[in-house]
Amino acid sequence: MKLIEALEILRREQPAQGQPLLVSLVSGFTPLHLQTFLAAQLRILFPDREVKLTPGLYGDFWGNLTRLEQANTDAGVIQLEWSDLDPRLGLRNLGSWAPRELEDILQMAKTRVSQFHEFLPRSSAHFPVVVCFPTLPFPPAAYTPAWQASAFELQLRECISSMHMSAVRLQNVRIVSSQQLERLSPLNSRLDVKSELASGFPYKLPHASTIAEIVARLIRQPTPKRGLITDLDDTLWSGILGEVGIDGVSWDLEHYSHMHGVYQRLLHALSEAGVLLGVASKNDPGFVRKALQRKDLVLPGSCIFPLEAHWGPKSESVGRILKTWNIGADAIVFVDDSPMELAEVKVAHPQVECILFPKEDPQAIDELLYRLRDLFGKNAVSREDAIRRESIRRFHELGDEDGRQAKTTADFLKQAEAELTLNSQKDPLDPRALELVNKTNQFNLNGKRYADASWLNYIRQPDTLLLMASYRDKYGPLGKIAVLAGRKEGHALHVNVWVMSCRAFSRAIEHRCIEELFERHGIEEIVFDFGATPKNGPIQEFLAEILGDSPAAQCRLSRNLFRERRVETFHKVLELTNG
């Protein structure tokens, strides 16, 4: 982004409604254009919020860091540079670089590291914090030539590594990737000496713009894609199965097809991190099933569900896979080596991200791996990620022969040995709750998404009630699948948030949750902060069924009405008391 573009974005009319987005920026230098770029990037990512960016005091990085803890803000951004460890490491300070002084600089840096260890956990307890460690070239302070690493520089880098390690362990802290920064902003194009001397702003504009873009993306992390559908021939492996046979397809160095193996390795890693993998291939299904049983596959065939191998259009395969996974087209990626197949799928499913597998170009395949990591990247891997594929497979197996979602009967539920574990603890707050709230579309009371800080603020209000439900039955666990939050006012409970994973449908869990709310809180009425969205049909249907009418904003369900209309449930309810 160019500076003029950033200013023009900021000139656009601010949104009249919506809460302001408050961001505190901690740096030791004048943030000047970095502030402009960051505000513009945040305006793009938060179009419905007025962005208010607050910088700290010039030359007082550590004071600014200390004050961050008390800031009324939605997010903090810490931009550290070498000169913040000791001013002598910056251009504007003329402190000595004499060899005898280096130890003193190092000691000062170590003191700063201790301060960092002390203050970062405190700030990040209240709101998410993005940290960007030194980006500028290390100054020629040591006595070695530039091509020789000095003990002084390495010890200072060790200090920075130690800060990295303490930061990465904190749940609410996100760190700018120095490798990504290096890819986008080469080291020798970062420092602007003239600007640093004239105005105290040390970055060239493209570097400031790149940092701002990455930081903004860490403040508003994109929702990761949830499923990947891959082609087989000349994609998952090299060769056409129908032509070369099961033993003829390859993914190894010997056959110059190694990058297909590397692609398989990435898909396996994605699968283990909870990404759903499906196959859409124009092939003989019997052949495919046998090929996927090959023991030397880097991606075990068992990671793939469902498998669509036939001679029909791939758009139909993609449609069926989406139905089986029960997720939206915008949550998946389709990879194929044929531009024609990609185009055919794109016409039928415009929201699917279609990506060409560049089978003839190993370098481009390597770049594809980075792209897929970006599309599916997440902060952490949860227990639910590990069981997602199996729970969908089991649910599908319980469906009818056409693969349609099983219509659950009381008889089925009675014998399922279902256990519902409820957790109403707010401290420590489980990050899975916000993850569910922000990614669930179908059974979602109003579709509202929350930034980390606003979710923390909401949940930590003393009168906010939280209920998180985990489910398992004799067919296996589903993990944490529902979140309900609201406030009690007199004899009514106002439910602001209610989401449930689509994997948990048809098990009467929603009925049991309502029943628990009435019983636990001794209330006579539940008021739902309902809002229709283009995707929340399932909760609309449930509310219509239980209310006897189409749901509207602030719709109410009385205890008596619920008694009349509820379905019988057979869950054994457990209470989680130790987090």
Add this chain to the structure above:
Amino acid sequence: MDELHVRLSRCFSAIFPSLSSERISKAQSSNVEGWDSVASVTLFAMIEEEFGIEIEVQDMEELLSFERLFGYLQQKLGQNR
């Protein structure tokens, strides 16, 4: 109006959004509200980026009006006709 004038006006407009196009041509630091040192630094950085030039620090003090900047750019870009 030539292209250079239009491009420089766009820079001014980005930093001083309340200025009309007539006032931009007559703008100088003494008659534009908000034209302080930060605005100057931002304006020079933007002009350098937009026109791919370097403005010497010692020249900056002299370039505190649209007219002077326009002349400076004409000279730098070899457009002095």
